[in-house]
Amino acid sequence: MLKIGTYKYKLSRWQFDFEDKLSVIQLMNLLLESAGNHAEERGFGIDNLMAEDKSWVLLRARIEFLSDYNEKKEIQIETWVDEIKGLFTTRRFNVLDSRGEVFCAVATTWAMINIKTRKMLHLTELLDEKFLFTEKEALTKAPEKINPIDEKNEALSRVEALYSSIDINNHVTTTRYIQWILDSFSIDDLKENRIKIFEINFQNEAKFRDTLEVHKQKISDEIYIIELTKAPEIQICRARIRFEKKS
């Protein structure tokens, strides 16, 4: 079996946002679907792990747009695992448009947990190194720890985790967090600026009926940090977005 998995997705109008562009929210759904299929085909997918009370947890992601994109028809996602180190593994993705050009590079950090104890497991003992692929050039950096917001003032808004936010494990879905983060920007912000790099760190899981506070700090004209917290003290996730002024 090839070490790199390649998956094609036809795009539909409902995956596009107000600019008629594939949204980061919908792109994340396709990245996770590709990761799931790649892992499953090689015997380390969620379904394989669940049988042994284990599961994958996404800890960090970095989505970098290498060029502006305007794909309407179809994208292709390549994904592979390029590092296993103690408790963590790095999975990478390249996203190609229908002409075969890579317009987006993604790096993600994952851990494997025991779903009963919620403890992280040592991956070097559990993942076969034959699946590692290190020959492909990394088009974006590995995801970093994002620094917290300096001074948390009054929340920008509050969101509640309801039916449509919840997956089969009673956790808020990854893409719903991303939606809430992007919803902290106005349409005018997003008309004038293009997302260049979207980074996210996942810290704790939110569940049904949790109310989360949205906090946002402008670091510079281009960079914002957004935090979702459950009550002030429980961090749920933190994102950093680097914008690029549209020309």
Next chain:
Amino acid sequence: MLKIGTYKYKLSRWQFDFEDKLSVIQLMNLLLESAGNHAEERGFGIDNLMAEDKSWVLLRARIEFLSDYNEKKEIQIETWVDEIKGLFTTRRFNVLDSRGEVFCAVATTWAMINIKTRKMLHLTELLDEKFLFTEKEALTKAPEKINPIDEKNEALSRVEALYSSIDINNHVTTTRYIQWILDSFSIDDLKENRIKIFEINFQNEAKFRDTLEVHKQKISDEIYIIELTKAPEIQICRARIRFEKKS
């Protein structure tokens, strides 16, 4: 060209809800995608109409689940137009599981508007009757006008139309309304009851930054009416859901 369009969709994990089941929200995306493709292939899709300052507007939908469903792999959607009458046209859908069984029947009412005047246009002059298909058995009734909630008390909740809710026309997307409607139910409600019939009437469009009130009335143990309003006086949409107790 065949009068009935048939479209296959592979299902992905992110289209499933907390019960690991294709949600009505995601099903609606696929229904609209099928309607769009069917119309476009026959020369009366949105892109065709936009060139003449016209557009389709969905006025009513009725989604009836004929049997419980648990499809994980792929669905097939058949769609056709079965009536043109003055200002309105009825489009029908059957949704089949991967064994080829119809588990869901849908009927929708549409109007065509001039996007500059927002006036409805006479369809008998604009739509070619050769596309009508009336030989197929209708597995659900045509959508009806839903009666309003008797007495509107305090709103159950408020929702704001932000970035992720907005389409290219600066309107809230059809599926986002359905999401807000279903989010008025708790996970426990939806664990114990299965949606048998989901009906919706669209009355006015909500736009970016609009705050909508969610109102809900229990008509009987099985039937609920949910209304989304912008300020108390502007009706946005109204849904009626008939549940069936799970056995």
